[in-house]
Amino acid sequence: MTAVRYGLGDTGPAIAEIRTKLTLLGLLDDTAPGPSTFDHDVEHAVRQFQQERGLTVTGVVDTTTYRVLDEARWRLGDRLLSYVVANPQAGDDVLALQRRLCELGFDVGQVDGVFGARTGEAVRELQRNVGLTPDGTCGPSTFKALDRLAPIVTGGRPDSLRASEALRRAGKRLSGKVVVIDPGHGGDDSGNVGNGLDEATVVEDLATRIEGRLAATGVQTYLTRGPGSDTELDEHERARFANETGANLVVSLHVDAHHNPIASGVATFYYGGNRPGTTSAIGEQFAGLIQREIVARTDLVDCRTHPKTWDLLRHTSMAAVRIELGYITNESDAARLADAEFRDVVAEAIVVAVQRVYLPSGEDAPTGVLHLQDLAEA
Ligand SMILES: [Zn+2]
Structure with missing residues (x-):
């Protein structure tokens, strides 16, 4: 397009x-x-x-x-819905379908309005349950079945309960986990620039620092692009890459800019919109942990965490977050970003946040005191 x-x-x-x-x-x-x-x-x-x-x-x-x-124009029943691998269907009708399947106790993964493989599986499961041909395609008879059935899950958020359960079962060891690090921009797109720095180079360097630390804890790490790579990837390509690796978590790295040089601070974003039931519970938790760890270890202003429906957050099938690490247009943020020691501190904060996602609550050490050696032994 x-x-x-x-x-x-x-x-x-x-x-x-x-x-x-x-x-x-x-x-x-x-x-x-x-x-x-x-x-x-x-x-x-x-x-x-x-x-x-x-x-x-x-x-x-x-x-x-x-x-x-x-x-936004699609209503459930307007069109046939099925899993199209090359170009998944997306729309408000898919979102309505996912919510309905969720209420009925089927696992659709993230309720994101994108008809992915898991939504297709959930439709097959429903069809088997009601004696329809399990072809994974939502047509008139499947819509009718969806109308007829009464919800078996009431109250709470079945999708987030399921996500938390999957997380608990994954165990607290970092070894064997897969994390995708996504340095934003690249190629001809240098991202935001200011104070003698460019975003693409800063996040590339940060990505390699995170990668090294994660590798040391036994996490398999993939970068969406290597340092100095000349390919330009859009958010869809980055999401597809992450999905293909079967990663547990995705961390996208960016640096913000503003025409007002006073704007400064760090913010972390996760998948979610203002419509009910669409927030990624694990994404929100992970974003909160990253934000807390970075704020506790640096003196960056806390611009908090926020739900967004940006393409990378939405089209990834695992919990994904995007960090806007300071403002390149702010003199003191830029001075920090230019400092290798600062980048090391941020890399450590992110790695600790990754571990905390898997620590059952209660065993969670207070923010800012967990060090990488502890993690390797966990
Ligand atoms: Zn950016």
Whole structure:
């Protein structure tokens, strides 16, 4: 898909289409045939939509917003749903299907609105249970069965309970775990720049420091791109890579920027939106641990953790987090980022957070005191 970017003042058929979609979602009240200008009302509606969906709120329809806007039109039953390996179906109907399967006690993995292999398996399982041909395709008879069945799981979050249980069963040893480290940007895309630094180089170096430490604890580590690699990967390609490795966790590394040089601090993001039942429980926990460890060991400002539906977080089938480690445009954040010792401290914080994910609560040592030697013996 070619890059999309529509904003204030743009006109044409694409804008008319965007207005129609926003109207269908009740965010705009155009009467047909509507105007075809991207005005302040559209901008406001787009912001509201981005806020609701956990996207970055810009008021601009970029490629991701455009796609999510398109996904929002589907209602359960509008189309056949099945697992398409090369290009998985995504939309609000898939999300509704996953929620329903979850209530019925089937394991769909993350409720993310993407019809992946596990959703397909859950559909087969349902079909076997109700005596339908287990072909994994949701058509009229499967929709009917979904309507008919009463939920067997009430209260709580069956998906997060299942995720926590899987985590507990995985054991607390780091050895045998697989972690994907994803240094953002690369190739011709150097990411954010400022104070003589560029984001791509900083996160590349940090990634190799994390990789070395994880390897020492027995974790198998994959990098989405090596230092100095000249390939540009989009978020989908990075997610696909992570899924292919069968990783337990994904850590994506970025450095933020702002036109105001005062903006500073570290924030960590996990999969989740404002719609109920869509948050990755393990992702949220992992993000919280990373944020805590980094804040405890450095003097970066704590910009907290936040749910987002960014592509890498959504299309990965395991818990994934994205760290925005300081602002490259802030003089003192940049000075820290330039310091090799600081990068080592952050790398250690991240490795300790990885271990803490697997430590059953109660055995969890207080933040900031666990060292790598302890982990190797755990
Ligand atoms: Zn970045």
